[in-house]
Every structure is written in C-alpha cells, then in structure tokens.
Amino acid sequence: MYDKEKLKEISLSKEEWEKGQVAKTLSRFKERKENFETTSGITVERLYTPLENQDTDYMKDLGMPGEYPYTRGVQPTMYRGRFWTMRQYAGFATAEDSNKRYRYLLDQGQTGLSVAFDLPTQIGYDSDAEIAQGEIGKVGVAIDTLQDMETLFNQIPLDKVSTSMTINAPASVLLAMYIAVAEKQGVTPDKLQGTIQNDILKEYAARGTYIYPPEPSMRLITNIFEFCSKNVPNWNTISISGYHIREAGSTAAQEVAFTLADGIAYVDAAIKAGLDVDGFAGRLSFFFNAHNDLLEEVAKFRVARRLWAKIMRERFGAKNPRSWMLRFHTQTGGSTLTAQQPENNIVRVAIQTLAAVLGGTQSLHTNSKDEALALPSEESVRIALRTQQIVAYESGVCDTIDPLAGSYYVESLTNEIEKKALEYIEKIDALGGAAKAIEQGYIQKEIADSSYAYQKEVEANERIVVGMNKFQVEEKPIEGLLRVDPSVGEAQVKKLKALKESRDNVAVKSKLSVLREAAKTDANLMPYILDAVRVYASEGEICDVMREIFGEYRPVEIL
C-alpha cells in the first residue's frame, strides 16, 4: 500500500527517533511497564507507523463497506442509514411483569426486544418440577406454556417488533410458541423478525444450559434451519455466541476463534444434513462481547467479519454474498463491571459502547451499573439505554463508516488477532472440529486458564480495576436494587396447575406421543413441536419426551 522509498525513509527516521529522542527520555523516565500487552497477550509497540502495515493490500484485506471481505462493515452506508438496533436483554418474574418492562422499554425508544428466560425454562423444566424450586422467575421470565407466551407479548405487535430470545437447548419449543402467539395475533410466520440463540456448543463450553447430548442437539438445530428457511424466512435461526465464552474468561482472540470454530461446526452439520449452504447461511448471526480495551475490541470485530467471509467463501464455497456477511449483536462486558462504586460502570459501558459501534455492530445491549449486584432496576436500565443513545446521537462517530480504519495501530492489531485466531482454528480443526474439541475439554481448559490468569493479575495489582484494587472508597449500602418476590414461584406453579387441568389433555397426550415417534426417526421435529404447543403442552412435557429419546448430556467438567 505504501511506496517503497517512503517506507525506507520512515524506517530510518523511526530508528533515529528510537535512538535519539526516545532513548534520551527513557534514560530519565522509565515507562510505566516493561511490556505493554493487550488482553489477548499481543505486544503493544510504543508507536505504530506504516511500517507495521506495509503488507496490507487495501482491496484484498479491507475493501469497501458492504463488500467482501466486509472488514469495514456489512452495509454500504452503515449508521449513516440507520443506527444499530438498541436491544436491552430483559426478563424476570412472571410473563405479566416482563411484559410491563418490555412496553416500558419500547416507550423509552428501544427498537427491539430481547427476552431473558429463567433457568428452569432454559433447561426445559416446568415451574412445578422439584428442581425448579427457588429458581422460578429469578433471572428471567418463567414460560411454561403458550399461555405464558401470550401474556408475555400481550399488546406487542409481533409483525412490527423484532424479538431476540436467549434460548438454546429448548429453542425449538420457544420458537414454536412465538409462532403460535403470532398466529393468534393474525400474523403469519413470514412476517416474523427476530433471533433465537440456539447455539448449543457454547452452552457445553461456557454457559451451561444444555439438555441433550451433542448429536440430537445438532439435529434440532439443523431442523430449525430447515424449517425457518421455508416458513420463517426473516428469522435469524442461530446467534453463534462468543459473548459467553468471553465472560467465562477467554481473551479477545480466543473469543473470535472459538466462536468462528463453533460457526464452522454448525455449517458443517447443516451441509451434512443435506442443506444447501446458501439456503441457510444468510440467516446465521453472531453475538460478541465488548470489553474495555477499546482498540483491541474494535480490531476484534473487524477480524471476525473478515475471517468469516473468507471461511464461508473459501472453505464452504458459498456463492451468495449474504452468506459471507457476519452480522452480529454485541453486549457490553458484564464481568468488567464491579460491585464497588457501581457508578463507575456507566463509564466502562460507555467505552464498550464505543467499541461496539466503532466495530460496526448491528445491535447492542448495554449493561447496567448495578450489573454485579442484581438484575438491573428500571432506573439503571434507562441510563444504560441512554448511553447508547448518547453515542448514537451526540458523539459523531456514526457519521462516517468504520472511522478507525487506517489507524496504523488498529490495522496492525486486526492482523495480529487474525493470526492468533487462525492458529486456534487450525488447532481445533486438528482435534476434529469444535464439537470434538469441547468433548475433549480443550476449549474449556483454554478459557479457564485465561480466566485464572486474569484473576491472578488483578490480585497481584498488575491489572488495575478502578475502585476495586485501586482508588477504593468505603462502600455504602446500595438502595433500589431489583428484587424478585419469592411468591412469584408459587403463583406460577398455581397458574400452571390450573392450565394443566383446563386444557384438552387428550389432545396433549396424542400430540406428545406423535412427537415421541417422530423423534425416533430423522424427521424434522419443528412441525410436531408446533402442534404440541398449540394445544398447550408445556415446555417441560415436550422436553421430557425428547429427553426420553435423546438422553441427557453429561458435562465434561474441566478445572
């Protein structure tokens, strides 16, 4: 990209500068550290110049926004057209409570919904299961049957809003319920917009809400790909997630690498199941984290796009440009937020918001200042949403596309992260792909090692977390935290009991037994699940039928 003569000139002058100016200053003032490193362990030089980027080929490595390899973004106008979708992840207690919060958020200018389910729902247990006691509605909304889903979206027009659901192992069931609610609102499936997370591999590796073993889980996922490509064409059938991998303790480079390796595994599985790559790849979406190391994060997002485009085109031979595009949601980094001096978190989230936006995200959740204390209160969610709005409307960073491109440092970091990520992907390929690497505990071990290394750095004060290991104050008790009333559990159980008595139990039984038989074959299960939810079979009942046939996953616990 640069003229040879000019580079030589720069090189000479940089050398002179190091020996002269820099050496002189260093002899009097040492730098803060001997080695500067990003969180991924990439050495950060004192100064970046065209020298570090001399191999960059602009058209090949960067290109134009909306064009291969999409390093600069997936749309031709990016935020000059419209901002990213501001989508706060929310849900707690009962469907009524959550419905109220959603309507509040939509009123406040939020542009998409994001549903958090409680743990029993995420693991396929009804609220009346023994194991669910104490957990009902605690960290998300409890959904047992279509009835709860109807309440959850009461007065929210499903043809107007886009809804993201963080649901994985039982994704098929919740998607079926969503389709059924839409039917009742008179909205046909082809009008529905949204995302299900549906990413089981990272559940095994980092998030923990698995139910079935890998093989039947992958089947359910490809069933959904196939069903949606025919019936719900605007639905993002999976959100391949690095977010949780990062929160479990990985570095930025590991986050991209492990996420893309998971992505490769899903594409492989779908192709193996006989689907045409361009038939489903355009509906794959991604989900990444935004931590505090602003420029490393921006570089990470750019790498992810570039790598995925290459993988889809070169490795899988996808022809449709939509299949090459990595579109992603971002959430700010919960684990960077502290219980100490929670107001400081607002500033961290602002930096992370900038990282996501400068990295070209398609949608964003900003965490609240009370992240490390409880589910967010209404007030703290508002501040978090306002943070996005301030970046969007006031900061000016949205007025041109990929504004950090061409920064000597950012471009160099982009290349460095790409190198690291590729090394990991090769290693995982050698282990037989992401599913095998997880089965062998490789990915979990890498994550746990990074997490422990980070913890030790913080405890040794080699890494400063403001307000936690430096600049501490006497903490005062925090008021106004959200508390989920424990009586929510009882109420939910009562509601479920009443429904189980009043519904057409003959129909439920028959739909469940048809599903059981279908599960034994290699039929696409989506239509059967849809039939079962329509007659108010509960999530737990449906998941139990599949447990019978598929068995349950035993985790590979790696320490």
Next chain:
Amino acid sequence: MSEKQIRVLVAKPGLDGHDRGAKVIARALRDAGMEVIYSGLRQTPEQIVAAAVQEDVDVVAMSLLSGAHNHLFPKVVKLLAEEGSEDVLVLGGGVIPDADIPYLKENGIAEVFTPGTPTGKVIEYIKNNVRQA
C-alpha cells in the same frame, strides 16, 4: 509427617451455570495447598451433602449467582447437620445481595463472599476458621 491438609468441596447447587468464580476459587485453594473436590454443575443439596460426607471435607464452599441462595444454601446446612457433620465450615459466594447475608448467616452459612473478593481473603478465612482435627 502427618501434616493435616484442608479438604474442600467446591459446589454448584441448583440450576445455575455460572462456574467461572467456582473454578477460580477451586484453583486458588489448590494453589494454597488444599485438596479440592469440585462437584460440577446442577447439584442438589442432597448430592452436595453426600459428596461432602463421603469425602470428609472440612469445608463446603458453594458458589451461586442465580439468586437461589436463600432457597439452597440453608438446605445444605440442614442436611449436613442431619448427617452429624455440623463441624463442616459452610461458605457461600457469588452475587448475593447484602440484604440476604444476615438471613444466610442465621441459617448456618459461616461467611459470604461477594464479587471483587480477593481469593487470598477466602484462603485466610478458611485457614482461620476450619475445624481442628
């Protein structure tokens, strides 16, 4: 020669999948010279107590970030007592609101460690409060 080593069960009760903190604690205790047994995810109080009794641990260290602590922690204490293991030091940690801590302590949780706790503090607490053989 027969120096007694502290044995700890690091346990994850309930459906909570947050295991980053539990794993950090497990490794830190190992590096402090303790023998650590990790329960794995999704353990019922009964399973935790069975493991604690069979392993004759000195400490049961439960990590919970899903808000079900008031329901699950006291159960473990109660079941341990039923087994005659009331001398086991029961600790809790994770995202636990300050307001809940007095209730947990009344119910036999010796101490509760919340986000930002240096692991050294946990180690020191265990060394000072573990039962003497």
Next chain:
Amino acid sequence: MELVQKALKGNRRAIARLISITENEEKEAVTALREMFPLTGKAHIVGITGPPGSGKSTMTDKLVKELRKRGKKVAILAVDPASPFSGGAILGDRVRMSDLNLDEGVYIRSLSTRGKLGGLSKATHYAVKILDACGFDYIFIETVGVGQSEVDIIKTADSILVVTVPGLGDDIQAIKAGILEIGDIFIVNKADRDGANRVVIELEMMLGLNAEKDEWDHPILMTVASENKGIIEVVESVIRHKEHLDKTGLLGKRRRERLETEVLELVVQNMARYVNEKFVKGGSFQEEIDKLVRKENDPYTLVQSILADTVK
C-alpha cells in the same frame, strides 16, 4: 472404638472419618485398623489404571453401575496427583461419577498423593482395609499409570485393569511398560475413535511376547465408556478373573504378597520416622555429624549405632 462400630454398621460419615484418621496417621489410626483387620479379606479389589484422560473414571462409573444392578456394594478410591508446588490438588475424578452420589450402596473417596514418598500407597492400603471390613463387595482403585508410587498401589489389587485409547501418538508406549506386565485385563476405550483395532493388535503382539505365565488369557476388550458400550464384557471379565484367582489359589498368593509389601513398607517408614524424631529432630544428630566432620568417627559406625538403638 465407637467410630469403628458405626462404620461397620455402614455409616458413611464414620467410614469417611476413619479414612481421614488413617490417612493423617492420627493417634487412633492404629487402634482402628487393628480392630478392623480381622474383618478384611472379603472384598475383591480392582485396580484401574492408564494414561490421563483415557476414561478411567467414566469407565469406573459405568462398571459400578453394572455391579450395582447385580446387587453388589462398591467403593471407589480415586487417586489424583498433588501439585508439586503447593501440595494442593484438584481431585477431579468424582465429578465423572456424580450420578453415584446418592446411591446408598456406593462410597466414593478421592485421595491425593500429597507429594509424600510412599505416603500414598500407605493411605490407600489403609482405606482399602477399612472399606473391606465395612462390607463392600468390590473396591475400585483408580490411578493414573505414570509414577512409580501409582504402580505400587495398583500392584496390590486383585484384578488389574489397564485402560488405553487410540491416538496417543506412540500408542502403547505411552503406558508404562511395568504396568503392561502386571495387567490382567486390557481395555481399549474410546473405541469410537479411529485406530482402536490397531491398538488391539499392538497389545496382542506385546502381550504375546510376555508369554503365558499362568492360564489366564489376558483379555483385550474394546469399550466406549461414555456410551456404556462394552461395559458388561468388562464386568464379566473381572468376575471371571476373580473366579480364576480363587480356583488357582492365586488369590491367596497375591494377598500374601500384598501383606508382605505392606509390612515391609510400614517397617521402613516407621523406622525412618523414629530415626527422624529421635535423632534428627530431638537428639544429638548435629553433634554426631560434627564428630564426622572432625574425623572423630566414621559414618558407618554411626549408622550401626543408630540402627542398634532403633531396633533395641
């Protein structure tokens, strides 16, 4: 002892306490062991060893479930190495067997090598005695087949299962040669992976070289422990080996050898401890060494006099 009585009635807390007491060599240890020794000799002791991650714990979990179906009471001793730096350890086998936690007929105990020479096999011997006396029909001991002390423990089992897997690189070489010689039943686990057949052939060749020492046929079995495949065959082989030992009188021989080793080990250790306490810590050791430095005495005379005093 009250604790012993409770343990014999099946109280797990008492069993667990006794194992700790003996492991830490607390005062009551010898009393308890004396009381229990006459009751031992009924359990069948199964050693299971092999490279790290080969599936020993998963296998044990499945074997135990099968034995439970047959009404047997089973105890498991899972041994893991301690960190050489801190002496601490993460004992990671139990988590693979967590389904067995609530089974009243199963007792699982994790032990660490605690970085002490010989300390491990002693603690394991004690634990085996206790569990045997408490009426467990089978006692499984799991160790990684690497260090010498692990080999020593496994040697003392009645039936020795050696687990290997395909794709270890140098395949069989990865198992300690010493273990290959003492194995009774060979298992190629993870047979769902490529190369299992080749490992079987390699094993056959190597075992063939070792020629027949007795009539036992040293079966080589393929399993997929994680999917419960081939488990019944392993259980059947263990039972067949047990009968073989009975029939041929080898069982008595093995157990006699085990007692021999145990006694010798204990003698050596107790002497070492006695010498350490009496002379090194509490006695005139430094002065005696001073004399050596001044050439007023020689090491050989000194050793003889120390020994004479010890066995007095």
